[in-house]
Amino acid sequence: MTLLSVQKLAKSFGGVTAARDVSFSLERGEMLAIIGPNGAGKSTVFNMVGGQLRPDQGSVLLNGENITTAAPQKRFRLGVGRTFQVAQSFLSMSVAENVQMALVSCNRESAALWTPARHRYRDEACALLEQLGMASVADQPCSALAYGDVKRVELAIALAGQPKLLLMDEPTAGMAARERTELMDLTAQIADKKGIGILFTEHDMDVVFGHAERVIVLLRGRIIATGSPEEIRQNEEVRRAYLGDEHALERPKGVSPA
């Protein structure tokens, strides 16, 4: 069964149309990339799938269940995990506690009043951090980390919720080129093992074309092309609108020539 099915989503802010008629679907274990220049509406789509924004029109189905208006909390319980474009973590806590917090919530213990939180699910959290190569900073305050590392913590938090669908909005921002590929390799591995479907955006075209099985190209809120990385590379309209003529559109920051 289709994991995620998005139908005719639309959203505008005042006069700005951030998304219009956006439809796509995502299977279990698949990696789907959304690309497009800054302001194309990628984050808006992520937020409508994640529950941070309510669409003006259209619907979002997860495993066939309509979650268009469900709160983010409900979506989490149904198996949606995500990272944010601007990293969102708990800066007053240690790295391990960030992950523990997700595990506590996942196990519905967040209203417990007695046993200290720092003793709960510590081993599980450390195991997860180990997997992401973060074991050495487990006890550091999250506020002391470099931005790239905060992004990794976010990924660990998201994975701790045992997601079926993982949304990653620019997961490798702030990392060096080699780190980016490594992190995405690792994510792909974990996703593959657990059958997680991944929707991600990325400005680094090497990462996109190296990891996505399918690519969606968004321009001014509309999907202008969908296909395999190879098809997208060949697509005339995409080349013209996005990859080719640099004067037609502002060139997004951090894009390496594809």
Added chain:
Amino acid sequence: MDLSFLAIQALNGLSSASSLFITACGLTLVFGVTRIVNFAHGSLYMIGAYTAATLVPRLLELQFGPLTFWAGILLSALIVGLIGVLIEVLLLRRIYGAPELFQLLATFGIVLVVQDLTILIFGPEDILGPRAPGLRAPVEILGRRFPSYELVLIAAGPVVLGLVWFLLRKTRFGVLVRAATQDREMIAALGINQALLFTGTLFLGAFLAGLGGALQIPRVSAHAGMDLSIIAEAFVVTVVGGMGSVPGAFLAALIIGQLQAFGILIFPKSTLVVVFLLMAVVLAIRPNGFFGRPEVIGGTHAVGIASRKRSVLTPFLWVAVMGALISLPLIGDAYVLKVTTEILIFALFAFSLQLLIGVSGVVSFGHAAFFGLGAYGAALSLKWFALPMEAALPAGLLLAALGALIIGAFVVRLSGIYLAMMTLAAAQIIYAVAFQWVEVTGGDNGIVGVWPSAWASGPVFYYLFTLAVTSIAVFLIMRIIDAPFGYALRAARDSEPRSEAIGLGVRRHRWIAFTISGAAAGLAGGLYAFSRGSVDPTLLGIPTSVDALTMLLIGGIQTITGPLVGAGVLHVLRDLIMPLTSLWRLLLGLSIIAIVLIFPRGIVGSIRAWREDAA
């Protein structure tokens, strides 16, 4: 109830709306540009009234006539405007980037300073101003007499609105003010002289506050205490209208003026309750008031509790402190025990607030509501139901918890400054009820004869009882802070989107925290009632809320033990200094300002930082 009566009530409503609008307009303009909620706005209003009541009679002696009167009013407002400039240059300028809690406290520091200075300069007596020449005779409206000065006031509101509108739309200053209100980043980008803009705005805001106050002198005498009563109303007006919106303030003032005028007919005792309900309903539907914009939620983690390595010495320190406290009756006399009892009670009160502010990031500015509810709950059940202390204390706790449950339902929907204002307004309402419902609460005099049960009476036993109860309560709250629930609260404070994305029910958690915190404050209030033997409305007042905040501030908002230390320090200082000088509020106000500017981390926080630097 005939038509003429209704017409007169409506006119009364319009004139109070005008006065409210003129004052609140200044508050909302200052907030729009500086993003500071200026508590001292009510003080400026009071200065305006005192200045006019003193100045105008002198001027009228020189030359009698309407022109002199109005010139005196304007001159008073101008003087207040200059005081506003002084406040901006000396203080506000230094705290534009500070967390809003610190801004609120610092401007409240000004309130305290101004209260003492006003008495110092104008004397402790109320000053009745002169009546306006030419406007002494009442006019007849539908067969009823109506003061003609009120008609002038009714006109003054729209005139000020028109002038402010002109200023905002047609002058360069106005364009900048609007730009700054709508988009903070823009002013930096415009490359304008930001300092001048902010100073100018403060002048305008203070001028309007002074004008609002000065216009009152023919109606009410200038008196101490008018600062806090007007600021509560002005807050409601600006919040309902939407912070930063002048038309919103006008609309809100009109509605509130009418509500007050006709609310008297429905709830003769408590028009404030009606006003509060309006605010609650408006904020429930529109969390940013009529025309307010959503606030940008900033990273507030900087002022909260963070995870730290536990020192191995900490348990020993606790044992030592507890040992000292338990053996205090062996060395201390009755006075020392009484003072320590009160310190323990206030430590619990401040600590309950820490669960909201330091842990949840919920800046409550009306925590006295729950302290007072606990005290009144205990006293009332003793007086009306003859319950013994052992039952009256839990009854007080339950009443406070219930109050927090109800108020919390509204509060947790809000954020930032709207939240602080809602808690403040709620506390003011309960204050008004306690003050005005004389048959039940004893009004201003309160309830006396609230004594503990025989086994717990006497300084030694009541001290030990208080020590036991407060220690257990503080211990329980510490467990809660360390438990997943406390962590979930911190998580929601650090990042709401992240918390929601991992399934945390942010509002529900905050609501529970608000209730627990209210219950703990209520317990402290009950203990306080029995320690003093009486309760009165001051327990519910703004100064009591600010006391709790000051204790947090002195001890350090980022620390768990800070509020406990802060309660001790504030109380001891007050006990030492108050007998020596009549200027305690001035000193306290200056100290609050100094802490905000120099030691924002408080005592415990500074010591910790110093130790960590040394290590």
